[in-house]
Amino acid sequence: MSIWERLSKIDRRIIYLLLALVIIIPIVFRIPSTVAVSESAQMAYDVLDGLPAGTPVLFSTDFDPASMPELRPMMTAVLRHAFKKKLKVIMMGHWPTGIPLSTIILEEVAQEFDVEYGVDYINIGYRPGAGLVMIQMGREIRSVFDIDITGEPLDSFPMMKPIHNYSDIGLVACFEAGDMGEIWARYAWGRFGVRIIMGTTAVVTPDIYPYLGSRQIEGLIGGMAGAAAYEKLIEHPDKAMIRMSSQAWAHILIVLFIVIGNIGFFMMRRIERIKKKRTE
Amino acid sequence: MKERKGLIIGSVIMIAIFVLMFIKGEPSKSIMVWIAAILTLSIYSFLYKDNVFYKFAEHLFVGVSVGYSVSVVWQNAFIRRVFDPLFITRTYIVNDKFSLYLFLGIVIPTLLGLLMLSIFTKKQAWLIRIPIAFVVGSYAGMGIAPSFQANIFEQTRSTLYVTLSISASIMIVGVISTLVYFFFSKEHKGLLGKTANLGIWFIMIAFGASFGYTVMARISLLIGRMQFLLHDWLGVIK
Incomplete structure (x- = not known):
C-alpha cells in the first residue's frame, strides 16, 4: 500500500483516538483560547x-x-x-x-x-x-x-x-x-x-x-x-469558554484530516491516470 | 496488522490515562454519576466496534426516553386536559349550570384522540382517518398563512430591501442564481445555464457552512461528555 493510499484510508478509530486526545488535553491543562463575539x-x-x-x-x-x-x-x-x-x-x-x-x-x-x-x-x-x-x-x-x-x-x-x-x-x-x-x-x-x-x-x-x-x-x-x-x-x-479551546483544536485536527484525505485522494487519482495512460 | 497493533496501543494508552486520572483525581461518590459515566463509556465503545455494552446502553436509553416522555405527556395532556376537567374540577359546570359547549369541548377532542388507538385493531383501523384528517386540516389551516408570512413574504422583503453593500449584493446574486438552478421549465443552457451553475456554487457553500456547524455541534457534545467524565466522574479538573 502506497503512502497516498494509506493517507486516503486512515482507520476511523485512529481519528477517534486522536480526536479524544485533542479534546482531553486542552481541558485538563486549561489551554486558553480567544473567544470572538459574533x-x-x-x-x-x-x-x-x-x-x-x-x-x-x-x-x-x-x-x-x-x-x-x-x-x-x-x-x-x-x-x-x-x-x-x-x-x-x-x-x-x-x-x-x-x-x-x-x-x-x-x-x-x-x-x-x-x-x-x-x-x-x-x-x-x-x-x-x-x-x-x-x-x-x-x-x-x-x-x-x-x-x-x-x-x-x-x-x-x-x-x-x-x-x-x-x-x-x-x-x-x-x-x-x-x-x-x-x-x-x-x-x-x-x-x-x-x-x-x-x-x-x-x-x-x-x-x-x-x-x-x-x-x-x-x-x-x-x-x-x-x-x-x-x-x-x-x-x-464558565463552561463554554473552557470548552472552546478543545473545540478549536478539534477543528484544526478535522481540517488537517480533510486536507490529508483529499491529498491522498487526488494523488491516488493521478497515479491511476498515469497507470492507465501507460497501459494504453 | 500494524493498524490493529496501533489501535491496541492507543486503547491501552487511553485506558492508562483514565486509570491514572482515577488515582490522581477525586472520583465521584455519587452512584448516579457512576451510572452515567459507565453508560457514556458503553456508548463510546461503539467507536471501536459494535458490542454488548453499547447495545445495552442504547436499548436502555430508548426505553427510558420513551417511558419518560409518555409519562410526561400523560400527566400534562390527559390528566391535566381530560381527567381533571371531567372528573375533578368539572370545568363544564359554570355557576351550578351544566354547559354543553364546555363539556363537548373536552369530550370531542378526547374521542378524536381515542380514535387514534383504532390503528391497533384490524377491522376498525380505518377510523384513524377521522382524527388524522382533523389534525392535518387544522394544522394546515393554522400553519399556511404564518408560514407564507414568515418564510416567503418576510424573506422576500428582506432580500429586496437591502442596503447597498458587498454582502447584500452577494446575497441577491445568491438568491437569484439559486432560484434559477431550481427553475426546470427551460433547459439550463446559455445564460440560464451559467446562472444555474453559479447557483450550484452557492448551494455547495451553504452545504459546507451547514456541515461546518454540524461538526461544531458534534464536537461540542463530545467535549461535554469528556468534561463530565473528567470533572464530574473522575474529579481530575476543577
Whole structure:
C-alpha cells in the first residue's frame, strides 16, 4: 500500500483516538483560547440588556439531554444576564424532556442571585401542542398554563398576576435543538409580533440565520461558540469558554484530516491516470 | 496488522490515562454519576466496534426516553386536559349550570384522540382517518398563512430591501442564481445555464457552512461528555 493510499484510508478509530486526545488535553491543562463575539450574539445581548428592570422574559427550553453541552452554557449565561438585569423570568418548554433539565439550570442560576420563586422567576412547565400552545398564549397564558410546575395556580404568584399574554412579555428567549425556533418565529412573531432572541445548537443555527437576516428574530446565539461569546459579554467565563479551546483544536485536527484525505485522494487519482495512460 | 497493533496501543494508552486520572483525581461518590459515566463509556465503545455494552446502553436509553416522555405527556395532556376537567374540577359546570359547549369541548377532542388507538385493531383501523384528517386540516389551516408570512413574504422583503453593500449584493446574486438552478421549465443552457451553475456554487457553500456547524455541534457534545467524565466522574479538573 502506497503512502497516498494509506493517507486516503486512515482507520476511523485512529481519528477517534486522536480526536479524544485533542479534546482531553486542552481541558485538563486549561489551554486558553480567544473567544470572538459574533454580531448575532452581540445583538442578542444588546436586546436583553436594553430591557428595563422588571420586564418579564419568557424562556422557552426546547431541547433534550443530547443538546445539553451546547445549550446549557448559553442558557445559564442568558439567565445570569436576565437576573443581573432584574428581569422577571418565566420558564416553559415544548419538549417533554427539556423541562427537568431547564429546571435544574434555572434553580442553579437562581441560587447565585437574590431572587425568589414566584416573585422574580417562575417555572410553568411543559404542555403538548407546540404551535397551538404558542397561539393560545397570545390570547391568555392561563388557557394552556393554568398552574406552574409545582401544581400551584398561576394567579397565586405575584409576578404572574399582571401577565396574561405576549403583550405583557418583553422578550421571548428560545433555546432550540430542533425546529421549534422556526415555529416560534412563525406563530409568535408572525401573528403577535413578539420580540424573539434564540439560542440554538450549531446544527440548527444555519436554519435560523434567515430569520435573523429578515429581523424576525433580534439575536442569535449559535452553538458552543455563541455560548462562549455570551459568557464573555456578561463577563462571567464558565463552561463554554473552557470548552472552546478543545473545540478549536478539534477543528484544526478535522481540517488537517480533510486536507490529508483529499491529498491522498487526488494523488491516488493521478497515479491511476498515469497507470492507465501507460497501459494504453 | 500494524493498524490493529496501533489501535491496541492507543486503547491501552487511553485506558492508562483514565486509570491514572482515577488515582490522581477525586472520583465521584455519587452512584448516579457512576451510572452515567459507565453508560457514556458503553456508548463510546461503539467507536471501536459494535458490542454488548453499547447495545445495552442504547436499548436502555430508548426505553427510558420513551417511558419518560409518555409519562410526561400523560400527566400534562390527559390528566391535566381530560381527567381533571371531567372528573375533578368539572370545568363544564359554570355557576351550578351544566354547559354543553364546555363539556363537548373536552369530550370531542378526547374521542378524536381515542380514535387514534383504532390503528391497533384490524377491522376498525380505518377510523384513524377521522382524527388524522382533523389534525392535518387544522394544522394546515393554522400553519399556511404564518408560514407564507414568515418564510416567503418576510424573506422576500428582506432580500429586496437591502442596503447597498458587498454582502447584500452577494446575497441577491445568491438568491437569484439559486432560484434559477431550481427553475426546470427551460433547459439550463446559455445564460440560464451559467446562472444555474453559479447557483450550484452557492448551494455547495451553504452545504459546507451547514456541515461546518454540524461538526461544531458534534464536537461540542463530545467535549461535554469528556468534561463530565473528567470533572464530574473522575474529579481530575476543577
